[in-house]
Amino acid sequence: SQQGEEDPQALSIQEGENATMNCSYKTSINNLQWYRQNSGRGLVHLILIRSNEREKHSGRLRVTLDTSKKSSSLLITASRAADTASYFCATAMNSGYSTLTFGKGTMLLVSP
Amino acid sequence: DGGITQSPKYLFRKEGQNVTLSCEQNLNHDAMYWYRQDPGQGLRLIYYSQIVNDFQKGDIAEGYSVSREKKESFPLTVTSAQKNPTAFYLCASSKGGLAQFFGPGTRLTVL
Numbered sequence: 001s002q003q004g005e006e007d008p009q010a011l012s013i014q015e016g017e018n019a020t021m022n023c024s025y026k027t028s029i030n031n032l033q034w035y036r037q038n039s040g041r042g043l044v045h046l047i048l049i050r051s052n053e054r055e056k057h058s059g060r061l062r063v064t065l066d067t068s069k070k071s072s073s074l075l076i077t078a079s080r081a082a083d084t085a086s087y088f089c090a091t092a093m094n095s096g097y098s099t100l101t102f103g104k105g106t107m108l109l110v111s112p
Numbered sequence: 113d114g115g116i117t118q119s120p121k122y123l124f125r126k127e128g129q130n131v132t133l134s135c136e137q138n139l140n141h142d143a144m145y146w147y148r149q150d151p152g153q154g155l156r157l158i159y160y161s162q163i164v165n166d167f168q169k170g171d172i173a174e175g176y177s178v179s180r181e182k183k184e185s186f187p188l189t190v191t192s193a194q195k196n197p198t199a200f201y202l203c204a205s206s207k208g209g210l211a212q213f214f215g216p217g218t219r220l221t222v223l
Binding site: 004031033035040041042043044045048088090092096097099100101102103104105 | 142143145147152153154155156157160162170200202204208210211212213214215216217219
């Protein structure tokens with residue numbers, strides 16, 4: 001069964017707007033990661049947040065993690081057409097070598 | 113130029129045939145993974161390997177087999193026992209089990 005569930009399934013915005021995607025999961029985790037996938041390509045790692053962290057930034061990306069609610073959000077500020085992609089959250093239950101469990105993703109369309 | 117490569121990009125298989133998908137990495141990563149992605153879906157783990165000559169089944173291993181004879185290589189064989197093999201297959205690697213680096217994928221179609 002899939003651990004993470006992203007919301008919304010699809011999001012359409014204009015360039016310059018902010019995009020927020022949410023991820024909920026069911027069991028305790030060690031860390032949560034966000035990945036981007038352009039159509040027909042491999043995934044690209046964006047950011048990792050550990051269970052003892054609440055917020056993390058990387059460029060125009062801001063990730064929050066609320067372990068009490070078992071949820072995370074990914075905010076992309078000042079979106080660009082090049083941000084058009086599917087975004088997946090993935091959870092790792094253990095530290096060290098741990099497999100990831102992926103959600104079904106949010107498809108983001110940024111229109112010029 | 114470090115990275116992870118997969119070949120071929122597109123693969124067509126007749127029913128009843130076994131096919132092998134290649135995955136090579138020169139990132140010196142210990143762990144390697146195979147995922148399957150169906151349209152509009154997330155990734156599902158097929159097999160993974162943390163060290164050479166050792167591998168474990170993932171969530172959907174039935175109908176697939178792997179080997180890990182070299183650190184750099186983790187080929188996946190889709191056997192005739194896999195009843196619905198048409199999908200996009202992604203290979204990934206990681207060091208220390210954290211962020212995974214993905215290859216470009218192989219799209220397998222059964223004719």
